[in-house]
Amino acid sequence: MKKLLITAVLVSAVFSGASAQDNKALMIEKEVKADINRAAGMFYARYTAKAPKDTPAPKGKKPFYINHYGCPGPYYLDKSEYYTETYAVFTKADSLGKLTKLGKDVLRRITLLAQDAKDRDGELTERGAQQSRTLVKQMMDRFPDMFTPKGYYSVRSIVENRCIMTMQEGLLQLSSSLRPIVARSKASLQERRFMDPVDNELTSQRLDSLTSITYERFTDLNTNDNRLMSSLFNDMNYVMTNIDAFKLSKQLFILAGNVQHSSYAGVFSLFDIFTPEEIHRHWRKQNAWHYINYGGCKLNGGWQAYLQRSTLRNMIHMGDSMLKRYNPLMHLRYTNATTIMSLVCLMDLNGYGLHTANLDSLEDYGWANYRIAPLGGSIMMIHYRTDRDDPDVLVKVLLNGEEATLPIPTDCAPYYHWQDVKRYYLRKLYRYENRRINIKSK
Secondary structure, X not given: OHHHHHHHHHHHXXXXXXXXXXXXXXXXXXXXXXXXXXXXXXXXXXXXXXOOOOOOOOOOOEEEEEEEEEXXXXXXXXXXXXXXXXXXXXXXXHHOOOEOHHHHHHHHXXXXXXXXXXOOOOOEOHHHHHHHHHHXXXXXXXXXXXXXXXXXXXXXXXXXXXXXXXXXHHHHHHHHHOOOOEEEEEEOHHHHHHHOOOOHHHHOOOOOHHHHHHHHHHHHHOOOOHHXXXXXXXXXXXXXXXXXXXXXXXHHHHHHHHHHHOOOOOOOOOHHXXXXXXXXXXXXXXXXXXXXXXXXXXXXXXXXXXXXXXXXXXXXXXXXXXXXXXXXXXXXEEOOHHHHHHHHHHHOHHHOOOOOOOHHHOOOOXXXXXXXXXXXXXXXXXXXXXXXXXXXXXXXXXXOOEEOOOOOOOOEOOEEEHHHHHHHHHHHHHHHHHHHHHHHHO
């Protein structure tokens, strides 16, 4: 009887786990159907129409320090070849009479996008500027205790145009809403050490032979561009001899995801040239690529997120250094979306520190790039206390404005005891560094 009971419990647990995973995959499918722009992955523009509602802080606790890491808002693609090469392929085919009616209309749309983006590589779009202002305004509305004449605001960016422009728009919103204001902005190569760190040894391991072979197989299984090519070109022999269908399809998909940021958003789309299944396959390939390069993929060891260990260590250091500060202080830092993605995975926010070698399982676990680091995405660690002598400082982490879960026990979720948070992450970083030292010493 006991054996039967144990077996029944185990079977129930297995089916329950499978059901939960199915639900996560289904949720992703529903999210993309609700907003097709989510298929753009990390090029998806974070939703800003309404700020999420905050769980009230424990009695007497008020925010006194915010550490914010954000990525740039919507911008023109920084690789102009996505526009120019695609345009060249279609204009040549058109001159030879090889385009279908749909192909000619796609050429018209590409021409408009290319003209809009000309000489604006990596520049923040109008939508990106407005998004940055809106997010800072929402932050001020959500945490009014942080925005007083006695507060200090340190605003920094890495040296990339789109990041600097995002920083400037946020600072303009801050200064226009709060007067007087004590703030300083800075964009310097010095910021890379904790905002965009480099580790050549770690990044060289990203695409080892096993990882490359596995991803190529995954890509092959999720690629079939024949239908798309035949809908755009009236001569498949011409396509086979003159066009790299895989490359063109990828470029068209990236352009489709970027329409939402341009002045033609709402005027036309490029997602309509793909079937729902093709959109899903393209997104899956991008999602798996981001997981391999910035997540906990076991194929290449599962360590890529540790590229942001100096960033996390700096967050902990800054949190400790603010404990006895009298007045509110905020660090607004703007960096690449890939930095945000790796940091999210390193911190294991919402379970995104997932470790698996099965690229097909990412959706089952709810790992979706547009959820983790969309354009305008951010990580905010907010510190709470009753007064400067409070021994029990609490922190809450917001991921893209939403209250996030940490892999740490707490009795006041979504708030966590700072000492627990600090201890957990320092031990995690220590174990990694100790492992590297031991490997090198062998």
